[in-house]
Amino acid sequence: MKKFTILTIDDEENIRIGLADYFELEGYNVKTASSGKEGLSIIEEGGIDIVITDLKMDGISGEEVVRRVTTEHPGIPVIVLTGHGSIDDATASIKAGAFDFLTKPLDLDHLYIVVKNALHGKILAEQNKELKEKLSKSISGSDDDMIGKSSEIAKVRQMIEKAAPSKASVLITGESGVGKELVARAIHNKSERKDKPFVIVHCAALSESLIESELFGFEKGAFTGAESMHKGRFELADGGTIFLDEIGEINQATQVKLLRVLQERKFERVGGEKTIEVDVRVVAATNKNIEQEVKLGNFREDLYYRLNVIRIEMPSLRERKDDIPLLMHSFLRRFNIENEKNITGFDNRSKSAMIKYNWPGNIRELKNCVESAVVMCTGTQIKIEDLPNSVRAKSEEHTIQIPVGITMDEAEKIIIQENLAANNGNKSKTADMLGIGRKTLHRKLDEININS
Known part of the structure; x- marks a missing residue:
């Protein structure tokens, strides 16, 4: 796992040392600067993931640091600290692009949560950028996972083209490892939502106690450890697409809440009363026999019909x-x-x-x-x-026996016949297996009188 690097900028030495000691104990790399000028110089060198800066400093102020970092290094979140907190200061810092604004004396535990949330947002932004770059390649046919000339993959591409412009929910089925996530990204990238977030949720990786708060977020105090409000994946995906991988793994309670989001586009955060409205397209995937799960009572039938508006089946590699x-x-x-x-x-x-x-x-x-x-x-x-x-x-399961004493032409005929039989008469596969061109294979089949 990547070890993140925090830069703290403060003209008070005890603050710099205190923050460095605290975050180093929490597993972060920490660099320090005693002025805005020094801090910006360190940022220019690269390797900084997040900045914590004092607001009131001689020379370059914290507000100017925020403005410069936001403009020149937009992927780095900045948290502003000040001992002179006011509504005006907070507003100016946020307008300049600060992620959050905290007043001294600091509550380090609260600062730790703010840092984690900022880094979480940074990671999501980087992932979305990476996925968009990868997806642009896949649509042009250059991405490894979507490479293929078979009729099976051609059908998938046709389904993507038809499904993408619509607003309908999509259910992608297929075995593990066939590329369901890539199909979901392709649908998003070819839709009107392509410039909006594409958020992935690996449902199987989340425990029953976590999945609801991850999907819908939680309010401060909703449970032990919930020290600040946390937006869920649906909220983060507003305007874009959410991809629910392994949808068959979610529990019944979450299924009910998910059904409501699909029907009404509304939900409440865990521990909250405020109703939040979102505009999110849902693309789900499963490697389970979802119809069987419905029959067994493990998956709600009404939710299944909501998800299964458009069905795309990804073929196995075999x-x-x-x-x-x-x-x-x-x-x-x-x-x-x-x-x-x-x-x-x-x-x-x-x-x-x-x-x-x-x-x-x-x-x-x-x-x-x-x-x-x-x-x-x-x-x-x-x-x-x-x-x-x-x-x-x-x-090693299938070998070809070449009798001693036969000619090269006879041996070649046996090799071609055996490989053709092993491939059930498929000449393209046989040519690939023999390391020759399809035209060469056809010529040789004509020569030995077994071409059809």
């Missing part, structure tokens, strides 16, 4: 094996760069094993396999020995 070679080479390019290697490709045996393998972990497993192979490879091509045992074992 259902789109034509895409495996393209994905293999795309991942190879990526991991060549990351590991500073220059591997040119896969030899025929490793390629054959990877095409035969059923990939129960889908694209995620294929990606891990290629990364592992790149690390293990010591030559210019990935060989069967570089692959994980599970993938390598698949290549």
